[in-house]
Amino acid sequence: xxxxxxxxxxxxxxxxxxxxxxxxxxxxxxxxxxxxxxxxxxxxxxxxxxxxxxxxxxxxxxxxxxxxxxxxxxxxxxxxxxxxxxxxxxxxxxxxxxxxxxxxxxxxxxxxxxxxxxxxxxxxxxxxxxxxxxxxxxxxxxxxxxxxxxxxxxxxxxxxxxxxxxxxxxxxxxxxxxxxxxxxxxxxxxxxxxxxxxxxxxxxxxxxxxxxxxxxxxxxxxxxxxxxxxxxxxxxxxxxxxxxxxxxxxxxxxxxxxxxxxxxxxxxxxxxxxxxxxxxxxxxxxxxxxxxxxxxxxxxxxxxxxxxxxxxxxxxxxxxxxxxxxxxxxx
Amino acid sequence: xxxxxxxxxxxxxxxxxxxxxxxxxxxxxxxxxxxxxxxxxxxxxxxxxxxxxxxxxxxxxxxxxxxxxxxxxxxxxxxxxxxxxxxxxxxxxxxxxxxxxxxxxxxxxxxxxxxxxxxxxxxxxxxxxxxxxxxxxxxxxxxxxxxxxxxxxxxxxxxxxxxxxxxxxxxxxxxxxxxxxxxxxxxxxxxxxxxxxxxxxxxxxxxxxxxxxxxxxxxxxxxxxxxxxxxxxxxxxxxxxxxxxxxxxxxxxxxxxxxxxxxxxxxxxxxxxxxxxxxxxxxxxxxxxxxxxxx
Numbered sequence: 372x373x374x375x376x377x378x379x380x381x382x383x384x385x386x387x388x389x390x391x392x393x394x395x396x397x398x399x400x401x402x403x404x405x406x407x408x409x410x411x412x413x414x415x416x417x418x419x420x421x422x423x424x425x426x427x428x429x430x431x432x433x434x435x436x437x438x439x440x441x442x443x444x445x446x447x448x449x450x451x452x453x454x455x456x457x458x459x460x461x462x463x464x465x466x467x468x469x470x471x472x473x474x475x476x477x478x479x480x481x482x483x484x485x486x487x488x489x490x491x492x493x494x495x496x497x498x499x500x501x502x503x504x505x506x507x508x509x510x511x512x513x514x515x516x517x518x519x520x521x522x523x524x525x526x527x528x529x530x531x532x533x534x535x536x537x538x539x540x541x542x543x544x545x546x547x548x549x550x551x552x553x554x555x556x557x558x559x560x561x562x563x564x565x566x567x568x569x570x571x572x573x574x575x576x577x578x579x580x581x582x583x584x585x586x587x588x589x590x591x592x593x594x595x596x597x598x599x600x601x602x603x604x605x606x607x608x609x610x611x612x613x614x615x616x617x618x619x620x621x622x623x624x625x626x627x628x629x630x631x632x633x634x635x636x637x638x639x640x641x642x643x644x645x646x647x648x649x650x651x652x653x654x655x656x657x658x659x660x661x662x663x664x665x666x667x668x669x670x671x672x673x674x675x676x677x678x679x680x681x682x683x684x685x686x687x688x689x690x691x692x693x694x695x696x697x698x699x700x701x702x
Numbered sequence: 703x704x705x706x707x708x709x710x711x712x713x714x715x716x717x718x719x720x721x722x723x724x725x726x727x728x729x730x731x732x733x734x735x736x737x738x739x740x741x742x743x744x745x746x747x748x749x750x751x752x753x754x755x756x757x758x759x760x761x762x763x764x765x766x767x768x769x770x771x772x773x774x775x776x777x778x779x780x781x782x783x784x785x786x787x788x789x790x791x792x793x794x795x796x797x798x799x800x801x802x803x804x805x806x807x808x809x810x811x812x813x814x815x816x817x818x819x820x821x822x823x824x825x826x827x828x829x830x831x832x833x834x835x836x837x838x839x840x841x842x843x844x845x846x847x848x849x850x851x852x853x854x855x856x857x858x859x860x861x862x863x864x865x866x867x868x869x870x871x872x873x874x875x876x877x878x879x880x881x882x883x884x885x886x887x888x889x890x891x892x893x894x895x896x897x898x899x900x901x902x903x904x905x906x907x908x909x910x911x912x913x914x915x916x917x918x919x920x921x922x923x924x925x926x927x928x929x930x931x932x933x934x935x936x937x938x939x940x941x942x943x944x945x946x947x948x949x950x951x952x953x954x955x956x957x958x959x960x961x962x963x964x965x966x967x968x969x970x971x972x973x974x975x976x977x978x979x980x981x982x983x984x985x986x987x988x989x990x991x992x993x994x995x996x997x
Contacts, residue, residue: 442803442806490982490985490986491985493985493989494941494985494989494990496802497739497744497745497802497803497806498941500745500803500806501745501937501938501940501941502941502981502985504934504937505934505937505938505941505978505981506978506982508934508935508938508978509975509978509979509982512974512975512978513975516971626930626934630810630814633807633810637807668822669818669822670818671814671815671817671818671821672814672815672818672819672822673818674814674818675811675812675813675814675815675816675818676811676815677811678807678808678810678811678814679793679808679811679812679815682797682804682807682808682811683793683796683797683808686800686804
């Protein structure tokens with residue numbers, strides 16, 4: 372009798388604890404949202420949009436890398452496909468509203484992602500990384516040679532146009548709040564995906580794939596779906612980026628970009644929701660600061676150094692380390 | 703002049719020759735990757751940078767110290783190999799127990815640092831390396847002109863590839879290496895210094911890349927970024943061949959070079975992409991690779 376009372380008490384305590392945790396999270400997210408809403412009043416909106424686009428790119432990448440354990444070395448292909456498709460459509464069909472262009476870019480990246488996924492899941496581990504890298508290089512060659520991308524010069528003067536036909540996106544503030552909205556929706560979507568039963572299976576695949584197989588899960592289908600969602604969101608990031616900067620270039624398709632998104636995710640904290648956002652903010656800022664100063668020619672080696680340092684000493688990334696610290700000292 | 707499929711024989715055989723030479727480079731590089739993969743279970747993303755370092759050292763040693771080609775052929779791989787041992791000892795070893803993804807990312811970071819620093823020092827335009835006098839000129843084979851140096855590259859690459867194969871498959875050291883691939887803990891138990899073996903293997907693998915770099919110096923443009931694009935192609939070659947066998951890596955490398963050369967003759971726009979397209983086909987119809995045992 373007393374035992375059941377005890378377990379009821381414990382259950383109650385757990386529920387209360389959970390509620391406290393949830394409230395803390397809600398407050399944290401609320402504060403973050405307020406900061407994001409107020410940010411363009413203090414910081415140049417285009418710079419903030421750059422961070423948001425890369426943050427979305429990294430969040431998309433992290434769904435695959437951090438939660439499913441698949442290291443894609445070819446995510447630049449989706450960023451670029453989204454950007455080029457949106458840029459081409461908006462530049463050549465003036466009747467198209469901006470969101471239609473962005474949706475089309477996202478769909479193109481989704482399609483490409485499906486192709487990548489079906490091919491690359493046939494190999495595992497490091498082969499997976501090599502296959503995605505090689506496929507992305509194929510896409511890069513395609514963009515270099517096909518005329519519509521403008522080759523080495525890139526695609527310039529993409530019109531921002533009007534959202535839904537009446538919100539003028541030439542205005543940086545309008546553009547910012549549009550990008551912010553898309554970003555938040557995608558972030559919440561990924562949060563939902565990760566905490567869903569589907570997301571639990573993804574985590575299981577990451578931790579022990581043979582076990583997931585033996586439990587009867589069709590692992591390949593889960594991997595493909597995770598890959599496709601990730602590619603779609605990466606494409607969306609690229610589409611928005613091309614609208615924000617009115618520019619799409621080969622830089623986005625280069626393997627360097629695939630490396631950069633890995634770095635953002637790793638530095639911020641892979642496998643955490645907020646990590647890629649923090650990482651993208653960090654890397655974009657570092658690159659900007661370096662490009663302004665005496666070290667502007669040393670961006671690459673410094674990024675390489677951060678890579679090495681993170682892998683050697685902070686594998687859980689900024690958010691991961693903060694979480695550990697909080698757990699140790701305040702838990 | 704005789705024609706084959708509407709292409710002059712001399713052009714075709716010329717492109718085939720270039721293809722075989724490129725293939726020899728792919729073979730040397732994928733061989734090094736396979737050797738490292740065998741024992742360390744990592745893909746060395748710094749392999750392209752090591753190849754580049756081999757070529758750069760050759761040029762710089764000649765420009766500043768007057769070191770000739772033959773000495774460089776020995777010295778550059780030794781230096782780069784030693785550098786590899788240092789990297790293995792101070793960096794890779796620290797994360798040996800972790801997920802292999804981390805060591806892959808580590809070597810990627812190392813590659814960024816190496817090429818980034820050299821770009822700052824030397825820019826991205828090519829450095830010039832004069833061909834040694836012995837190799838000037840060539841011989842007319844009747845259907846085509848064969849430059850001496852190209853012939854030498856093919857011979858040297860084949861000898862080194864065969865030597866590596868022989869060492870790994872037929873010698874005692876090779877037996878240790880293969881045993882380490884199977885079960886390095888058990889090997890350690892038998893009293894073999896596995897950490898040393900790992901260091902030396904990594905050093906040897908990157909030395910092979912550097913050797914390819916020295917061979918490349920007189921015929922390719924030597925720049926700090928010459929390694930990265932080559933490396934991605936070599937990855938595709940590795941995926942096509944699978945890293946299960948040393949012989950497979952060599953054959954696939956040369957085969958892919960030849961296919962690339964043929965494409966350049968018959969349909970030039972696709973020549974840079976053809977190896978990747980072959981990779982896609984292989985993934986579709988024989989996912990474990992031409993010579994691969996693992997999935």
